[in-house]
Amino acid sequence: MNLTGTFLTIKYAVPHFKKQGGSVIVAVSIDGTRVFSNTGATAYSCSKAGQVAMPKMLALELAKHKIRVNVV
Known part of the structure; x- marks a missing residue:
């Protein structure tokens, strides 16, 4: 749901x-960027990654349309 929901929201908003341009902000978790020491959170x-x-x-692909895409 995390990645699919994000993808579909952006797909239909773009x-x-x-x-007229716009901005997309994706709120993510630290679990997409850190080193793990516990098991069970692969999916x-x-x-999140x-x-x-x-x-x-x-952000690179949509910049020409004046659409900003940021990750928080």
Whole structure:
């Protein structure tokens, strides 16, 4: 749900933003960027890592449409 929800929200918002620009802010968890010492959080950590990487790529791709994409 973490990554899919983020993807779908951006997918359906971007066409509206392309008309006049806009900003996307993705709130992520530290679990997407840190080293782990416990087990059982593989799926969660992978989805959070995707939430960190996807906006960085989208920021590059959508800049020409005056759409800012940030990760917090």
